[in-house]
Amino acid sequence: MDTTAVSTSSTSATVPVTEPAPLKVAVILGSNRDGRFGPVVADWFLARAASHPGIETDLVDVAEAGLPTAITFSPGPEEADRLGVVSARLAAADAFVVLTPEYNHSFPAPLKTLIDWHSAEWQAKPVAFVSYGGISGGLRAVEQLRQVFAELHTVTVRDTVSFHNAGALFDDQGRHLDPGPADAAAKALLDQLVWWGTALRDARHLRPYGA
Secondary structure (H helix, E strand, O other): OOOOOOOOOOOOOOOOOOOOOOEEEEEEEOOOOOOOOHHHHHHHHHHHHHOOOOEEEEEEEHHHHOOOOOOOOOOOHHHHHHHHHHHHHHHHOOEEEEEEEOEOOEOOHHHHHHHHOOOOOOOOOEEEEEEEEOOOOOHHHHHHHHHHHHHOOOEEOOOOEEEEOHHHOEOOOOOEOOHHHHHHHHHHHHHHHHHHHHHHHHHHHHOOOOO
């Protein structure tokens, strides 16, 4: 008896792979001091973030925000309008980068004001730090900010970018005089921020965070 071999073939459907939406990163410029060096650092960092895949940045400048220093449950109409603009930008962010100098071994008061006006906007999101200052490079301000943001249910990114004696590191056009190490530090920070930001964004979509 003849036997006929029957071959069967199976086809599997190709599932399209979609790229995740860009991570929305609010970059917070934390100083409003007259003659501040912060904009130089902000421009430098935003240029590095622009070349990093998967990130969209929004610069939130405390000097432009003009938030009231007195925390109240019933701000006036003008204060409420200014607060609403900032609150919406923070709420829309998936992650944060705080740019801070160091004043008297700590961080600036306007930055603390912006932080304290908000609560849910920070929760279950990552925060990274770029600091600048004298010999300490602003790192004492960063360590204090880690404690503040822990209370707000954030995840602080381990690696930082810090500029020691910052004024001597940039030329008059805001270009870093020795960009290699600083660029590498920025990439490490952004890589970690994207990992945490994407993971936490996905987690919030699956299960809303309850503080």
